[in-house]
Amino acid sequence: MSYSEKVIDHYNNPRNVGSLPKGDTAVGTGLVGAPECGDVMKLQVRVNPETGVIDDAKFKTFGCGSAIASSSLATEWLKGKTLEQALEIKNVDIVQELSLPPVKIHCSVLAEDAIKAAIADYKRKQQDGQ
Amino acid sequence: MLRFPIYMDNHATTPVDPRVLELMLPYFTDRFGNAASRNHSYGWQAEEAVDVARKQVAELIGATAKEIVFTSGATESDNLAIKGAARMYREKGNHLITVVTEHKAVIDTCKHLEKEGFDVTYLPVKRDGLVDLDRLRAAITDRTILISIMAANNEVGVLQPIAEIGRMARERGVLFHTDAVQAAGKVPFDVNASSVDMASLSAHKMYGPKGVGALYVRRRNPRVLLTPIIDGGGHERGMRSGTLNVPGIVGFGKAASISREELATESARVTGLRNRLSDGLRRELDEIYINGSVEHRLPGNLNVSFAYVEGESLLMGINDIAVSSGSACTSATLEPSYVLKALGTGDELAHSSIRFGLGRFNTEEEVDFVVQKVSAVVKRLREMSPLYELAKEHEEVKIRG
Numbered sequence: 001m002s003y004s005e006k007v008i009d010h011y012n013n014p015r016n017v018g019s020l021p022k023g024d025t026a027v028g029t030g031l032v033g034a035p036e037c038g039d040v041m042k043l044q045v046r047v048n049p050e051t052g053v054i055d056d057a058k059f060k061t062f063g064c065g066s067a068i069a070s071s072s073l074a075t076e077w078l079k080g081k082t083l084e085q086a087l088e089i090k091n092v093d094i095v096q097e098l099s100l101p102p103v104k105i106h107c108s109v110l111a112e113d114a115i116k117a118a119i120a121d122y123k124r125k126q127q128d129g130q
Numbered sequence: 131m132l133r134f135p136i137y138m139d140n141h142a143t144t145p146v147d148p149r150v151l152e153l154m155l156p157y158f159t160d161r162f163g164n165a166a167s168r169n170h171s172y173g174w175q176a177e178e179a180v181d182v183a184r185k186q187v188a189e190l191i192g193a194t195a196k197e198i199v200f201t202s203g204a205t206e207s208d209n210l211a212i213k214g215a216a217r218m219y220r221e222k223g224n225h226l227i228t229v230v231t232e233h234k235a236v237i238d239t240c241k242h243l244e245k246e247g248f249d250v251t252y253l254p255v256k257r258d259g260l261v262d263l264d265r266l267r268a269a270i271t272d273r274t275i276l277i278s279i280m281a282a283n284n285e286v287g288v289l290q291p292i293a294e295i296g297r298m299a300r301e302r303g304v305l306f307h308t309d310a311v312q313a314a315g316k317v318p319f320d321v322n323a324s325s326v327d328m329a330s331l332s333a334h335k336m337y338g339p340k341g342v343g344a345l346y347v348r349r350r351n352p353r354v355l356l357t358p359i360i361d362g363g364g365h366e367r368g369m370r371s372g373t374l375n376v377p378g379i380v381g382f383g384k385a386a387s388i389s390r391e392e393l394a395t396e397s398a399r400v401t402g403l404r405n406r407l408s409d410g411l412r413r414e415l416d417e418i419y420i421n422g423s424v425e426h427r428l429p430g431n432l433n434v435s436f437a438y439v440e441g442e443s444l445l446m447g448i449n450d451i452a453v454s455s456g457s458a459c460t461s462a463t464l465e466p467s468y469v470l471k472a473l474g475t476g477d478e479l480a481h482s483s484i485r486f487g488l489g490r491f492n493t494e495e496e497v498d499f500v501v502q503k504v505s506a507v508v509k510r511l512r513e514m515s516p517l518y519e520l521a522k523e524h525e526e527v528k529i530r531g
Contacts, residue, residue, distance in 0.1 A: 038440055039440070061514060062516060062517045063440050067440075067443075
């Protein structure tokens, strides 16, 4: 398996690895994938309550280099976006940016799912809070 | 001085020993004759060289020269043994027994025979990778003509109890074939001590060249007959037609004789390296699991699962070390190793597995480098793993509770 330079760069220097406090109402957490399939992604966003803009994003990923790169890239893209803009990030954008081969497309799909799950979690918290 | 990438994938293939190569070279140029040419010295020279090699290969496994049939490699040997015996003894029965952890060359050959109307029993293995002898005994019927069980597994290095299997087969009048590719030259392997009727061998797994292998076919007590799978000029006593690969065979012979002479010292040395690797990794890391029996194992094999770390990402981080992974992502099928699955290793740990294959040219210095490098990358990836985080949180909850 040969990787694109961008995948290798994200693997060696992952952006935004880490965790945000799960209990924080401003934080949305998405946990997708399954260990038995070889991919699990945890992606978190923190939304500024004043502006509605994502001001921080973190990830942790169990998976191949492409899965790590997909989630690392996703956190980079999420920062500074509104929730509506964030939901516009599609897996094909990730495939294109990282030059993922066909067998690795599922990694980008997982990253898109993780974004959606994190935002859904955030929205649920806001509703519950009201 | 370390040379990168460090090669620790000696189950996949081994480099040709310089002593082997040196002996082979003249057979490409000056001594290029066809071993089947009866009318001139080129042919005689080639035939003589093949005779020497045949004896050397035979000596490695306690056979006689006439019992060695040269092939293109172990895949062909497995095909010839299993298809050849099944078709020859079809009148006697149509049942074969093998094991789920066999190499694909055996499994897929058996599957092919199922389409020809044979019944095949694929026995499971125990958690340690060994076949359950009681289950094997129970599987043998009056229709059973062949048992094919490997001597050593290529992924987890587990050594099957072939002497017991051979004895059982002999008692029941069933032929016993063993794929001895990984075992021969690495651990003592004797076709008479283990009552083996056929054994597949490969040169490139014992520091010989690729493209040459052999099938041992017993000639006495019992005499084994095979229906050939390749038709042609009737070489190799009619069992395998085709011009002999003389330089390859010369190399195979030399490789076999070196392996035999150095077996005791090498297996002790390589076991030492393997233990150094295993101890080093266990000193640096928690939650690592060795797949397969530690006791019944090839000297050079260490198959390890690093919990919470996916194998392919680990390989990516240790790209200055040449090893292989049981992870799905490394294969086109996205299925993790069927061998690890058969041992009952969960998919999650199968995805986290690395096979280290140590061999003749590995050194302590290399092992020490590998311990440091692998440990550092595993630690980094665990810090990045949500599973590791969840497990640690769980642990804290347990401790607090």
